[in-house]
Amino acid sequence: MMIHGFKSSNQDFNFGPWKVTAIKTHIMKSADVEKLAEEMHMPCLPEMMFGDNVLRIQHSSGFGIEFNAKDALRRVNKKEGALRVACAEEWQESRSENDHSKEIVKPYDWTYTTDYKGTLLGNDLTFNVIPTTERINTEKLKTREQIMFFEEVLLFEDELHDHGVSGLSVKIRVMPSSFFLLLRFFLRVDGVLMRMNDTRLYYESDKMYMLREYTSKESKVSDLSHVPPPLFTEPNEISQYLPVTETVYEKLEFPFIPQEETSDSPNSTHTQAP
Structure with a gap:
């Protein structure tokens, strides 16, 4: 489903006052994963946990946003919701001949579903997050523009005891006049659910x-009988068939950076970061 980049790399790319950092390193050791699961009060974490992987976009004045697995997993529901219980029971029924299914259904969200949208960076200076009616210009994104930097970072993946897949990855592409990032959580519980x-x-x-x-989509597999089965393993393809259940549109405004008063300008001013 996703790129399994086990080769360590640490890349920086400068884009005006911005620095894009992509860190890809090895899978977390099991002892570290167990310790982290304990800290998070979760019975277990995804099989493939890339706890040190990160994609970061940071302004020269310190504010920015990053994407990492630990913060994403902190957004996972620690208790089962009604939908998840129903889903788990349906799944367990469909897998009754398999003892593994009994192990999976635990009192936590075993699908690792997260509504994580990134971690804001900066102490005194951070993005001001507000609702917006403005939309990303997808037509402009389709125009052929030189890609100066591209990277994909896998944050976690779990094969749900061979009954599907749950994973989170983030990718970015930087063009001469813009950048575009996609963080995707993808879940497939075979025979039951796509999210x-x-x-x-x-x-x-x-x-x-x-x-x-932020867009959340979901469908029971029983409602996808019109979709060719090979597409179930292709997130980009299956996406168009999944009904939207939630959308959040936000503007991340740059913080005001105070300018020091000088004798030439008696009135102190606030200017925005470049």
């Missing part, structure tokens, strides 16, 4: 803000 939570982040270099769009 996709996408966070898109878009920035044009002449703007004083980024646009962030």
Whole structure:
């Protein structure tokens, strides 16, 4: 489903006042995973946990946003919701001949579903997140523009005891005048459920803000009988068949950076970050 990049790499790319950092390293050791699960009060964490992987976009003045597995998993429901219980029972019934299914249904969200939209960076200076009616210009994204930097970072993946897949990955592409990022959580519980939570982040270099769009889609597999089965393993293809259950449109406004008063300018002013 996703790129399994086990080769360690640490890349920085400068884009005006921004620095994009992509860190990809080895899978977490089981002892570290167990310790982290304890800290998070979860029975267990995904089989493939890339706890040190990160994709970060940071302004020279310190504020920014990053995407990492630990913060994403902190957004996982620690208790079963009604839908998840129903789903688990249906799944357990369909797998009754298999003892493994008994192990999976535990009092926590064993699908690792997360509505994580990124971690804001900065102490005194951070993005101001507000609702917006503005939308990402998808037509502009389709125009052929030189890609100066591209990277995909896998944050976690779990094969649900061979009964599907649950995973989170983030990818970014930087063009001369903009960058576009997609954080995708993808879940397939074989024979039961498909779910996709996408966070898109878009920035044009002449703007004083980024646009962030979160879309959650979900469908029971029984409602997807019209979809060719091979598409079930292709998130990009299956996406168009899944009904939207939630959308959040936000503007990440850059913080005001105070300028020191000088004798030439008696009135102190606030200017926005470049």
